[in-house]
Structures are given as structure tokens and as C-alpha cells.
Amino acid sequence: MKKFFLLFLTLIVVDMFAFKVIMVTDVGGLGDGSFMDGTWSGIVKACEELGVEYGVIQSKEQGDYVSNLSKAAEQADVVFAVGFLMSDAFYKVAQQYPETYFVGIDFDSGTILANVMTFTFKEQEGSFLTGYLAAGMTKTGKVAIIGGIPIPPVKRYEIGFRAGVRAYNQIHNANIEVKVVYSNSFTDPKKGKELAQSLIGEGVDIIQQACGGTALGIIEAIKEENYKNVPNGDLKGLLDYMYDNIGYFMLGGDIEQEPQAPGHILASAIKRVDVASYLGVKKAYNGEWQPGNIELGLKEEGEGISRMRYTKGLVPDSLIYEIEYLTGLVKDGKLIIPSTEEELNAMRIKISF
Template identity: 35%
Template sequence: MRRLDVFARVALLLAGCAFIFTACGGGNTSSSNNTNTGASKVSVALVTDKGGLNDQSFNHLAFQGYTKAMNEFGFTKQVIESKNESDYIKNLTTAAQGADLVFAVGFLMQQAVYEVATQFPDKKFAIIDGCAVPAGKSECATLPNVAPLYFSEQEAGCLVGAIAAQMELDGKSKIPELRGKNTIGVVAGESIPPVNRYIAGYKYCAKQVNEKINVLVTYTQDFQATAKCKDAALSMINQHQADIIFQDAGGCGVGALDAAEQEGVFSIGVDADQSQVNKSVITSAVKRVDTSVYATVKDFVNGKFSNNPPLFDLAHDGVGYAPVSDKVPADAKAKADELAKKIKDGSLKVPSEIPA
């Protein structure tokens, strides 16, 4: 009888503990589930441009920001990769049918965004490097459901241009790999505003540091075919003795980095830190597309979506330059930092148009 009495008391005690635990712990679980349920109601889609997710550049960065937001806010992955420009309207339409917020990655999607956003006025859209532009027009249309996400690429271009120019100024005595012709180059994709803003800053600040420097620019009219960019870079290196090649062509530009490595010269990456892509890379002009995507999703989740978001510039950590390799002399990095300080305090205005 005593043993049964003991067991009964233990059972009652355990039951009481279980009730208390359920009551207290259940409240926390309910709160957590409510949060997750709210997040799961958010639906976000990402549509790449024709460069695709593996461009090691801005599509890749957009996906990184999207993934961070997806992990934090708990929405279901909806990513559509475009293969051609003709895919844009179709892919954005598909995305809008299944999501409340749709990201269009790239300037080339401006007209497609306008067409689809006007068809889905209750859905929100954000476009990297562009705005909503009606067919046959060149100016942006202000739509309440479209957020244009812009960057000051010219400021990032300025900083890496300063590094390149200072290295040329230092010369072969300090950097034996240089060819001694005071020449650097840019292998670009298509002549579109974000590409040209990078070039504008690169050339302007290179000339500020080294007024006699020769800056070559070649447009390949491509963001994908690495062979085109490699050929353009090889021409700059072998025919014009360029020492440093800045790739400004997305996935195509990886070919320019390969050419630099092959010929034993230096290269500069674009958008993301591309030092892991190729060992010739001494730094990269960084555009924090990932930050813009994540911030836009966060605002949307919190009911703060805006069709007039702030500019992602150097002062707001929207652009910059990646850590430099050990091939970059201290004075070159110091020159970039000096110009960065001037940009932030407003004493240096970097043009967005390519100087003559």
C-alpha cells in the first residue's frame, strides 16, 4: 500500500509539472508560431535577368539577399531564371501570379516591369538598377507599386580607379609586374547606365590621381559570353600593354579576369568581391545588391514598402571596394580611402557620365 501511495503521489506531481510546463511553454510556442505564421503569409519572388544566378555578379548578389530574407521571414522560395530578354514579361507575370512582392534583377527589365506592374496593381515590384518605363519611352513612370533600387556605381568605380591609377604612378620599380605604359582598361558589357556609371567613376578618379594615365574602354555588347570579354581583354593587354583590367560585364567579364591571369597582369572585379573567382583580382568595385534586396523585403514585411527608396551610395554603405590583395601597395589603398572620405563629406562629387 505504501508503494502504491508513493507512486500515486509521484504521478500527481508529474502531472502537475506537465500542466505547468504546457501552460507556460505553450504560451511561448504560440507566440513563436504566430510570428512564423505571419512571416509565411509573405510571398516574395525573384526574377533574374539573362545573366542568371551563376554570373558571380549582381544576379548572384540579389539571390544572396533574397536567401537571407527567406531564411529570416520564412517565405517559400520562388526564383525564376531568365535565359533571354524575351523571357522577362512572361517570367515577371508568372512571379506576380504567385507572389506579393516581385524582384526584377536588372536595368534591361524596365519595360517588362512597367507592363506587368500595371497589370497587377495590387502586387509590389522592385527593380535593381532601374525603374518602370513604358514601351517606346525613355523616362521613368512613377508607379505606386514599383520601387526602383539605384546605386552610386560611379563612387565604387572611383575607388578602384584610384587604386589602379596609383599603382601605375608607383611604376615598375615598386610593382615589377607592370608593363610600364601607364595604361589600364575596362571591359564592359552593354552601354547602359549602371555600366557607364562604373566607367565614369573609374576614369574620372584615375585621372584625378594620375592625369597622364591612359584608360581604355571596350564594350562587348554581352553579359554572358566569357569568350567575348576574354578577347577584348587580351587585345588591351597584348596590343596596348594594359596592366590592370576592370571587368564591367557581369558573367561575361569572368573571361576578362581569365585573360588577365593568363597574361600575368592584374584585374578588378565588379559588383561582388571576385577575388575567389580568379587569382588575378586585386580588388573589386562592390555594389551591395544583396543589402538592397534584403532591406526591401524587410520593409515590405513591416508594412513600409516605398516607391521612392533611398539611393544606395557610399555614405549609406551601398557601394564600396572589396579588400585588396597583397599585390596592392599601401599608398594605393590609402589613395582610395582618401577619396572615399571626400565623397562621404561631400567635397568630391564623382560624375555619373563618362568624362571625355
Template identity: 35%
Template structure:
């Protein structure tokens, strides 16, 4: 074969190969990863919900997704560096504990996009988006349910680690109980304790057992993996528990009466879709609540919660969305709320 002809053939083969690589090999696919907090990707709660949202985005939007799992706070920075080195287009930090590490990483790598769940910066960099939820709203609803369903007049709340996010769960729940007390002329008491952990299921079980022994018959947890222990205690004591973040009824179908759902999966999915559509909302904080359909009570609530209570909850949702009820999210707003009743 003449050299010129061979050269033309070789060029054609090379061009065909490159075309095949770019079209069939997924070389241009977006890459998105997430760094979990210490709860891990299988916490049956917050991180797992985020990963489910990312996996769904991977399927629907044809992007490459992955995660880096953190087992201690010291893992955050190296995990973010690993995510950067892997050439990801968007790097998520799941949970407020990653607020500072994400900010530092974003400043060092302004050409890479970052997102953070449960953290709002005062001055958000252009390559970062914050995603926060009104977790006090579903907490208010499950607090109302707990106050209506308790047979003992005592209910419990188990928090993970103290901070703004879990405070919103606590105060929203407590406000829901107080609202029910006001409306129904009851005097239901709330027992509150923090585990100072998001992973110690044994501690969650011990706290819940103590609450049940003190007379509580329904305990709500907002504590990540600690909540696994709360639900285990409910099963063993034949009492009720309220789940968090995801619908946790499957963990104890006879004992988890409802869950305060916080759809982290929806927040993650939507931001990834915005990135795919070249509408990344950098420099902003996206807020999700009842109005956006990203928080609610669990769909399995009708297994245990009477219809008349669920109907009342629907009315409460409307009042919250319409601004007639402003659900408190910290101690100060809780005190104002109670004083207004």
C-alpha cells in the first residue's frame, strides 16, 4: 500500500476511534461526588438520603456519581482533596460539619463547583451553593401527632449533637406539642436529651430506654445513626418512635408511627440537574420547606396515625405555608411562639 494511502487510512482510523471514545466512552460525562459526614452513607437517614438523590441524578441525567465516606471529622479535608484530584465537576459536603472545609476547598479551587447541605454562608462564594431545609416544619407536625397520640402525657426528643440544625428539629417538635396542648386543652410534657453523637446507636438506645422508663410512650429522634438505637428501644419496649429525614417505618413497622421527612435527596438532585442544565445557582443559598414539597411527614403515617389526626395535620400544613403559623427554629423563637399561644 502506498505511503500516502496508508497515512489517509491511519488518520481515518484514528478519527473514528476518537469519535467512538467521545460518544460511547462517556468521556464528556459530568462527574459529581459527595463527601459524607461521620454518619456514613448507610446511616438510614441523612447521608443515605443524599446518596439516593445523587444516584437518581446519575441515572436520570447520565452523569458519573460517587461518594467519599468520612468516619471522623479529620477525614473531611483529605476526602475533599481526593474528590478534587478525581476531576469532579461538583463536590458536595453533606452536613453542617463540612461548612468550613467546603469553604476552604472552594477558595483554593475557584474553578471547581461545590455544594453544602445544611449550611448557609454569610457571603457565599460564586462557586458554592448552600442547600438548607426548614426541618422545624415537619418536626412541628410530628410533635402535634405525638401530643395527640400519647397515652401517658409524656413524649421524648433525642438529639444528636447540639447545633442550629438539630435545634430546629427540637424546637419545632416541642412547638408542635405545645400547639396541640393549647388546641386540645392538654398538658403533654416533652423530655429532651442530646447524645452528643450522630453514630452511637447504643447511647441512643440507652437514652430512649430511660425516657420510656420515665413514662414517655413516644420518642422522636433527630440523631442520625444514634436513632437506630432509639428505634431498637421502641421495638424492645413495645413503645412508639418517630423517625427522621427518610420514612423510617421499615425499620420497625409496628413501632415507627411517622417520620419527619427532610428530603435531602430532592435538594441534591435539583442542584445537580441545575448543573447539567448550566443553571448552577452559585453564590446563593437554596431553601426548601413544605411549600417546595421537600419536607413533610412520612407517607406511611396512615398505618398508625388516625385519619382525623392526619386531616388536622393537613390543615396545619396549609396554615404553615400561608404564614398563619410561624414554626420556631431555636430557643428564642420557641419562647416567642409559646408566649403567643
């Protein structure tokens, strides 16, 4: 009887201190190979390190946001809302559950609540680097960016990419053209493929994605174009061909996307949503909660460019040096990357290599 009582008491104590994290996605959902998957990976990593329970609720439409966030708040200690489109629902539900921690990824209304922490990013800093890379690597003189819905984070992606191309043009007295198109969706690979094929038909050879799951169609279009000249699956043959001829590349977004299509993705503009979600879990669990917004950029290692594990050998050492030098200037505060159209129009870079 005594042993039974001790076991029962232990179970009560464990249950009292149980800790659970739930992530609620926007309509993009898991499986986008980008934004959502990156955020989820940070949550999984933190929870497994801490030995706490975690789960996910996926939203099928925007009308699900309030009910899904409320459901999560009733079950978990920490609720993550992922995606700018969830902002209104997030703050509404957070006020209704003051005892639950809420972490918002990719938005900040400026509203300060004791149970709310948000993370935003200087997307323009990561895409500036891929824009500069694209300008230095294009063989047709035409590059492009395909955005999803033109919400503020995506617009910053666009502005940063265009700023990178403009910086290359100013430094090298070049005239690389950049095209901008929007799919108006983060979940439409078919549209992504159609837009990519149209851009390729216009002479574009490098395309930056800022459209979440829609980019799966961009990858498909790029691969189909490259496989017209190289056998399917021949990575060495592909890279050899790319070295001497005009090939086609996508530039990934948010996470290091290169493994999804080795050789077809030149590099990725890294947006460390995984770092943000990892920190959110850790701060809540360790009693280091920090209400308000945390902004991550190059200086905070929240933005950057991928290591180009398959394609770095295609990039001239001089171009890699220039990108590293510019990265250092941004981290030191000596180079401010535009985040608005007005700032972009006023940008003048006087650097010589």
C-alpha cells in the first residue's frame, strides 16, 4: 500500500510539472520544405533536448486560426503561431489565455502582452546576399524573384534581393536586370512552375524563391530545363555542364534548400526561423521569458547565405570574397540594407574590389 501511494504521488507530481508545446501553422502547413518546416525543426530540436512533449495543429484555411490557437492554448504551455497571416488571430487568442505562453513567428503588431513573445527578421539582409550572388553568377544578365503573397516579410525579401543586384551593378558597373513576380499563394506549386517557365522563356537563368510551398514548382521547372542537357540524376555531369554553359538555378529561402535538388539550387537566403522557435521553447521552459519582439538579422546570426554545399565550386573565389566582405560590413553596421522602396531608390554603394 505504501509503495502504491508513493507511485501515485510521483505520477501526480510528474503530471503537475508536465510541459507541452504546440505549433499552429498557417494555411501553408508542413511539407513546404521552407518556412514552416524550418520553424518546426527548431521546436522539435528544443523539445527533444528538454524531454518535453510537442505537437502540431495544421490550419486548412484562415478561418481555422482562432479555433486552432484556442485549442492549442487549452492543451499546451507554449503555443506557436507561424506566419504573418496569423497575426490578428494570435493576439486575440493570447489575450484570452493569459496563463499560456504565446510565441509568434514572422510578425509583430507592437502590442506588448506579458505572455507574448514574437520574432521578426531582417529578411532583406539574407536576400541581399543571394541577390548579389545571382548578379555575379547569371550568364544571361537576367535574374528574378518569385514572391508568394506581398506581405511585409516577403516584400523585404524582394527589396533585399533587388538591392543585392543593384549593389553588384553599382560596384561592377554592370547592368543585370531583375524581374519581380508574385504568385499570390504560398501553397500553389503549379503556379510556381508556370511562373518559372515563363521567366526562363524571357531569358532568366536564376530565380530567387520567396513563396513557401509554391517554390516546389519552381524547383520542378528548373530541373526539367536542366535535364534537357544533362541526364537525370547525374550531379557531376550537371555541375560540369553548369561550369561552362548556361544552366538554370533556383535560390532557396528560409532554410538551406539545396538538398531538395542538389545542383539545381545555387544557394539559399537563410532565415533562421529554426533558431527563433528553438529560443522560444527554451526561454519559456527555463524561466527566461522575454515579452515583446526580438528581431534577428545578420549580426544576430538570424539571416545569412547558405554554405552552397554542392555548388560552391562554380562560384569564383573573388565573388565569394566580395559576399563575405559585404556580410562583414552589414554585421558591423557600416552597410544598411534597404527594406523599403524609398530606401532602395536612395541606395548608393561606393566600394571597389
